[in-house]
């Protein structure tokens with residue numbers, strides 16, 4: 354089985370937000386929730402770079418460790434998915450997640466925040482694959498159709514890579530060798546306890 | 552005149568209409584119909600066929616020339632820069648950020664890696680927040696272990712104490728006479744605080760330990776249903792609890808101010824003392840409990856409300872702190888209140904009726920709160936001297 358990961362080559366990302374738009378459209382993500390976002394470091398200053406960030410599907414995922422109802426589960430491809438029917442909207446996964454991936458439909462309201470929503474790696478949820486119920490709760494399930502996440506597919510500069518960790522790491526290394534520079538894989542140290550040096 | 556053909560085209564577009572221009576366009580394929588499509592003519596819906604085109608503010612702009620003017624013979628020269636512009640260093644030589652290094656640095660010294668986002672939720676500009684790791688450590692280890700040790704340890708200690716010493720009897724035995732200790736407001740308020748605290752404690756402990764204890768028994772669906780319900784209880788019962796704490800703060804603060812009697816009480820050995828060292832309305836242990844639950848309870852309430860309305864802080868690091876304060880305070884309070892519940896129910900003979908009926912046995916009051924009883928008796932004597940009719944109601948009977 355593969356170990357699916359994301360890798361954003363921040364020397365290529367031009368902050369066009371195609372990945373963000375693709376994700377919102379593919380899964381009909383509600384207003385106010387962004388499963389993926391593009392963060393620009395040093396905006397307008399030397400060394401500016403943009404990184405497309407979503408759930409990294411961590412190894413030893415912090416969100417799963419703190420959930421008081423234990424609604425996360427791992428897939429055979431090492432994705433970190435969750436069951437919205439079990440979530441109580443306590444917000445703990447959001448406190449623990451290093452990448453700010455979990456989102457809530459009703460942040461700031463009294464009482465529950467609603468069911469947590471986050472990037473599924475286009476792999477849906479625990480419901481039957483590609484059923485209307487699954488689509489309503491989690492969006493489309495491209496993995497079950499044998500496809501990779503749409504954000505990476507749509508990336509205009511192929512900065513965002515999705516796929517087996519070893520394969521995308523070797524693609525990235527090859528790029529860095531060809532062009533002679535690269536700032537490394539953002540989030541990999543935090544998410545996978547792995548450093549990607551070229 | 553180089554400008555002529557395009558000026559003529561502009562005039563054609565503006566006055567002749569595009570439809571006409573299209574029909575007369577040269578280069579139509581042989582045999583092609585004169586009218587190429589059945590679509591209505593441009594402008595047909597806006598005032599008839601080939602109607603006057605709307606006035607443009609810049610009529611000539613379609614061709615891209617300045618209105619009426621001849622083009623400059625020579626293109627304007629770019630200004631000569633004052634300081635020479637040096638070529639940027641090649642990308643390979645820029646060095647700059649290294650992802651793994653930046654993450655390691657932030658993990659070691661704390662602080663978030665912050666950037667800018669173009670969506671309204673500016674909090675999403677935090678790329679990586681390493682504090683989540685410490686909070687996870689607190690939530691999954693420190694809190695569960697310390698909480699279990701505190702709660703179970705305290706229960707065990709109290710059980711041992713009960714088996715070893717048994718309930719503390721009223722030494723002089725019951726006198727059969729009682730004296731009023733708590734008024735209706737004091738009792739109603741105490742039980743409001745007590746019942747809401749028990750509910751808050753049980754529903755809170757379910758958040759902490761339920762996943763280990765109840766989920767395996769109930770199954771995931773039932774456990775979520777239970778937790779959703781108990782979470783709602785926790786959130787709603789927070790209000791009467793906070794209100795009751797404030798009332799406690801208002802009505803009992805004066806009697807709980809520390810005095811020299813308390814120092815003597817502690818020096819004599821406090822609850823372990825031989826005999827009963829004198830105490831006022833509340834002894835030093837009761838006062839300590841009072842100030843602890845008042846301060847700790849208000850701290851737990853404040854941090855709890857901040858967790859309840861995360862938009863107030865809107866800052867993930869501060870929310871983590873609020874949670875740590877809330878959960879830590881909760882465990883300490885539960886341990887302290889366990890002692891209180893023990894003493895107030897089975898630990899000390901004659902204590903419970905103080906909060907149940909509002910009256911305590913005369914001998915209980917003499918032993919536990921002697922100075923307070925003396926004061927009460929003196930008050931009663933004074934009242935009796937003033938008016939004999941009141942004496943029976945206020946004094947001991």
Ligand code: HEM
Pocket residue numbers: 443690694748751752753754755756758759760782785786789790792793848851852853854855856858859877878881882884885
């Ligand atoms: C007075 C106002 C209070 C408010 C507004 C409040 C609110 C909250 C909130 C919002 C949470 C987060 C979990 C969730 O959303 O369900 C929580 C957790 C918790 N509360 Fe409270 N609470 C209050 C008082 C108390 C008191 C008095 C206790 C102790 C007896 C307590 C014990 C706990 C515990 C143990 C947790 C779980 C901590 C954890 O395991 O992470 N709470 N509370």
Ligand code: HEM
Pocket residue numbers: 732741744745746748749799833836837838840841844848888891892895896902903904905906907
């Ligand atoms: C749920 C079980 C509880 C029981 C059975 C209980 C019982 C009692 C009793 C019998 C007294 C009177 C003691 C005396 O005057 O000799 C008392 C007083 C008091 N209770 Fe409670 N109580 C409970 C919970 C609580 C809680 C949850 C709080 C606060 C968070 C609290 C705060 C107080 C305070 C401040 C006093 C007055 C000072 C003192 O006696 O320590 N009680 N309680």
Ligand code: SF4
Pocket residue numbers: 407408409410411414415416417433449450451452453454455471544
């Ligand atoms: S990125 Fe956040 S939500 Fe995704 S697996 Fe890691 S901790 Fe969980």
Ligand code: SF4
Pocket residue numbers: 416419420421422423424435439440441442443444445446447455469
């Ligand atoms: S918000 Fe939902 S998924 Fe996240 S920790 Fe709470 S119950 Fe679990």
